Amino acid sequence: MFGGSFNPIHCGHIALAEKLLTAALLDELWLMLSPQNPLKQRSDLLADELRLRLARAAVRGVSGVSVSDYEMLLPRPSYTWNTLEHLRVDFPSLRPVLVIGADNWLLFPRWYRAADIVKSYEIVIYPRRGYEVDTLSLPHGVRLVDTPLYDISSTEVRRRVSNGESIDGLVPPQIAQEVIKLYKDTLTI
16 A cells, blocks of 8 residues: 555656565555644645546556555545554455655654554655665665655656646656646645
8 A cells, every 4th residue: 555645647657656566565655645643734625536547547558556546435534553453454355564665754653643654564765865774774674675765756747737837758658648637726735
């Protein structure tokens, strides 16, 4: 489970997801579209259904990677602990693995029921530029995997659209025109 707002999904998300499949030895990777991160206040978050449609179109044909609306169907706010526990009940044969960036790992103690997540679920951390993870201090069941750094952000995509700049190479070509149309009038970057 690789959660995020995907506001919008971009080529970095997809390339990272593909690398994570092999680096973390995962059978499949679900991009779990979050309706609202409890630690972030966002006024420019595109509607859930629109982000979901863009994300699904972006990963169409990407082997082993899918986009899930599962978290959108759960009570809000969308706490990872609640999502993982619901997954455990609804998919008893599934062994969920939480995939997060190094930036989120450093904030992890602030997450709702963080200690329970560490105790109950495997966690895979991927590197993020500027966020060092001390691998010697990682608890049992938490590991850092070696993946490339992708210097693309949804914020940069939104900024470029807002300024009328090209987003070629930042988002998959099959969603580029819709991203431009949907985000063009976004007031807050």
